[in-house]
Amino acid sequence: MDMTITEKILAKHSGKEKVIPGEIINADIDVIMCHDVTTTPAIDLIESNQMKVKYPERVVVMPDHFVPNKDIKSAEMVKKIRDWAKTNKITFYELGTHGVCHALLPEQGYVKPGETIICGDSHTCTHGAFGAFSTGIGSTDLAAALGTGKLWFKVPPTIKFNINGTLRAHVYAKDVILHILSLIGVDGAMYAAMEFSGDTIRSMSMESRMTLCNMAIEAGGKSGIIEPDEITLSYLKAHNKESDKNKSFDYLKSDQGARYLKVYDINASDIIPIVSVPSLPSNAKKASELNNIKIDQAYIGSCTNGRLEDLQIAARFLKNKKIAKGVRLIVVPATTEIWKQANKEGLLDIFMEAGGTVSTPTCGACLGGHMGILAKGERCISTTNRNFVGRMGHPESEVYLASPATAAASAVTGRITCPQLTNGDQHE
Amino acid sequence: MNNHPNNDSPIESDCHNNACSIDINNLTENKEMDQKIYAYAHMYPKDHINTDEIIPARYLNMDKEEDLAKHAMEDLDLNFLTKVKKGDVIIAGEDFGCGSSREHAIWALRGAGVRCVIAKSFARIFFRNAINNGFLVIECPNATEIKDGSKVEIDLDSGTIKSGQSYNFSPLSDFAKELIKCGGLMNHIKNDNNKYGNN
Numbered sequence: 190m191d192m193t194i195t196e197k198i199l200a201k202h203s204g205k206e207k208v209i210p211g212e213i214i215n216a217d218i219d220v221i222m223c224h225d226v227t228t229t230p231a232i233d234l235i236e237s238n239q240m241k242v243k244y245p246e247r248v249v250v251m252p253d254h255f256v257p258n259k260d261i262k263s264a265e266m267v268k269k270i271r272d273w274a275k276t277n278k279i280t281f282y283e284l285g286t287h288g289v290c291h292a293l294l295p296e297q298g299y300v301k302p303g304e305t306i307i308c309g310d311s312h313t314c315t316h317g318a319f320g321a322f323s324t325g326i327g328s329t330d331l332a333a334a335l336g337t338g339k340l341w342f343k344v345p346p347t348i349k350f351n352i353n354g355t356l357r358a359h360v361y362a363k364d365v366i367l368h369i370l371s372l373i374g375v376d377g378a379m380y381a382a383m384e385f386s387g388d389t390i391r392s393m394s395m396e397s398r399m400t401l402c403n404m405a406i407e408a409g410g411k412s413g414i415i416e417p418d419e420i421t422l423s424y425l426k427a428h429n430k431e432s433d434k435n436k437s438f439d440y441l442k443s444d445q446g447a448r449y450l451k452v453y454d455i456n457a458s459d460i461i462p463i464v465s466v467p468s469l470p471s472n473a474k475k476a477s478e479l480n481n482i483k484i485d486q487a488y489i490g491s492c493t494n495g496r497l498e499d500l501q502i503a504a505r506f507l508k509n510k511k512i513a514k515g516v517r518l519i520v521v522p523a524t525t526e527i528w529k530q531a532n533k534e535g536l537l538d539i540f541m542e543a544g545g546t547v548s549t550p551t552c553g554a555c556l557g558g559h560m561g562i563l564a565k566g567e568r569c570i571s572t573t574n575r576n577f578v579g580r581m582g583h584p585e586s587e588v589y590l591a592s593p594a595t596a597a598a599s600a601v602t603g604r605i606t607c608p609q610l611t612n613g614d615q616h617e
Numbered sequence: 618m619n620n621h622p623n624n625d626s627p628i629e630s631d632c633h634n635n636a637c638s639i640d641i642n643n644l645t646e647n648k649e650m651d652q653k654i655y656a657y658a659h660m661y662p663k664d665h666i667n668t669d670e671i672i673p674a675r676y677l678n679m680d681k682e683e684d685l686a687k688h689a690m691e692d693l694d695l696n697f698l699t700k701v702k703k704g705d706v707i708i709a710g711e712d713f714g715c716g717s718s719r720e721h722a723i724w725a726l727r728g729a730g731v732r733c734v735i736a737k738s739f740a741r742i743f744f745r746n747a748i749n750n751g752f753l754v755i756e757c758p759n760a761t762e763i764k765d766g767s768k769v770e771i772d773l774d775s776g777t778i779k780s781g782q783s784y785n786f787s788p789l790s791d792f793a794k795e796l797i798k799c800g801g802l803m804n805h806i807k808n809d810n811n812k813y814g815n816n
Contacts (some may be wrong), residue, residue: 262678
């Protein structure tokens, strides 16, 4: 029977020849990532049930939400996880090697095509960019998977997004996913796997593919996935762990006759710079039509858009410029390695010279944690993934979602600004 | 809400005080699956109520049910805690619980006394967190017509909610029922070691 790439991975991991959407399976888990917010309850559950971590070598701890510890409570939480990791011989990414987990996991070589990946975080769908089945789960799920090496799933139906054609200048993966969200709504892919294909995707970098898959959850999706190709392979070669250098991985593809719940055909050249206005990620507006909206803050970072490519794009709009008076620009490289590389390339200087500030990697303000919280009535243009009520601070503050280009262009003018209408970089 | 059901309801909610110290021995059978539930309804009929509204991320430096309960629904309705009583139900629109994977959303609601959420539909991770915790969730397309503060009778066997008129809902899948019945995923694993690879 013909299957989608998602069905193939789930069949293989549950010891079946085939699986069909709706079926409940118990799948082997290859990678379990733990961060600071959802792990402590899982540790308690394992211990209160007298279970042990079954495969410590498949687990990695990457604290990121309130890192560096924002207060005593978060410090206690991370300490508990650090001690637990040490006791169980689990790899722990300490401050100085830290990063936003969804950027750090692939960078450190943990994401492989054909594998199953879980984390107690909804944006775990990011790693589908590598042709893996990767999904966000809760703390009880995390405890179950840590204790047994397996987890139950309802096999999702797949919705396919065929995206073909060339993206216009200053239109990026972020605009593509915001465009898709505006087409299908925040529950348009509920419970489904979102498979992205077409020549636009084939020419995208891994960073851009991660941006795309990262926001599958914002359509209610269980996962996002892209068939692996040469671009995937070259990223993996550059980021392989030493122990994986000679291993082979499953470069699966969807079969010709695979069944899809729905297929969308999207012309890439129809997509323009988009801003999602409060309070749903699907509330897309043309960036060019929002020029009357003043901003107090521009935030460039997160698991959606805090990778090197994103910082390079933002820097093109900020080089030799000053941000508008009264605007705060916060740039958060997503991992320590990205921070170092951005520094080496002079990007951090560009941000600082423009009047912005650069922080250490953290999820920080994206979820209203710390390092850039909004006051009542304040407005932020942000490269993050959610613009829910109170997401970055006071319930009466506002978040506008955009690409790094749009966020950077807006920081310069102090108003939401379409990057196509600035005299920013034209070397796309 | 004067005549609150907690003053006369025969049902005792079995909410746990601490998300992280569930007593496995006392949870092997969740009896509420076999009986009718009488409760008062708190109406939040809008769609896409997200986990940031149910428990804002600024409180995620805590993970104990009693701490989280103090902030349940805070960014949606500041008065929620003054209205809700033990054993009540929330009725909402589409896609309830969308957003983050935080199980804290379930614990905050349960800690505040909510025994069940009825919604037109649920976001995926919220739904799995609910049944993994043995927390009752019901998908009902028309229950949003019910008036705030009304008394409701939920019959899990027949799949109906009565409040003046009757509203039908599709029963939970067998797997979800199984999880709720045994008090959540951890109990299920204990009851079924082989299936979960403890070999």
